[in-house]
Amino acid sequence: MKIAKQNLLSLKKYVRNVNAHSLQAGKHGKAFEMFLADMFNFPKYEQHNAKIDFPLEIVAQGNVPTELQADWEVKFYNIKRKSNIMLGDVKRKLNCMKSGMILVVGFYDGSPENLIKIEFFKLKRNWKMLEMWQIWKETADFVKDRTKSIEQGRKRCKEVNRLGDGAMRIENLSRPERWSESKQRIETEARQVSLTINLTKIKPIASI
DSSP states (O other): OOOOHHHHHTHHHHHHHHHHHOOOTTHHHHHHHHHHHHHTTOOOOOOTTOSSSBOHHHHTTSSOOGGGOSEEEEEEEETTTOOOEEEEEHHHHHHHTSSOEEEEEEEESSSTTOEEEEEEEEEOOOHHHHHHHHHHHHHHHHHHOTTSOHHHHHHHHHHHHTTOOSSEEEEEOOBOOEEETTTTEEEOOBOOEEEEEOGGGSOOSEEO
């Protein structure tokens, strides 16, 4: 599947629009989602608190090849960062993978306006993932247990990650109560475990 270079360059207008109208973290990722929705002619729908960025019922109504029709999780990735991609809450994303989902990654070089390529990765449970499935879910419960300290949760995640060498790992994103300079208020303690993926260990099923 190929898309004209001018279509990739058109992402600039979406990035400039969110820069002008939004101060939210993750706004460039949202610009990339808007770009994809228009490019594939998706119908409008409410994304707020959705478990996945574009569910199958939305993707199937767009101009999407059959082999790419599934739930879509969308990420916008700066190639200069050289880090794993955060997929989100470990339990929620593991449930999304039961029937298979597609990770759609837009790769940009430094500036969000400089989109290089888009790749599609099929994520579905396999035997390696099943070995870790229950362990990851139990670890998430341990981290979110407020009778345990944040440091205990971090230690548990490190121990679990030593058990496997696959493309997926977990990352403890918990933090203590803190003062936010940007929001000018106290943010309460947060407990979260994210599923992460190393894209160098999997192959895309399609690329633009």
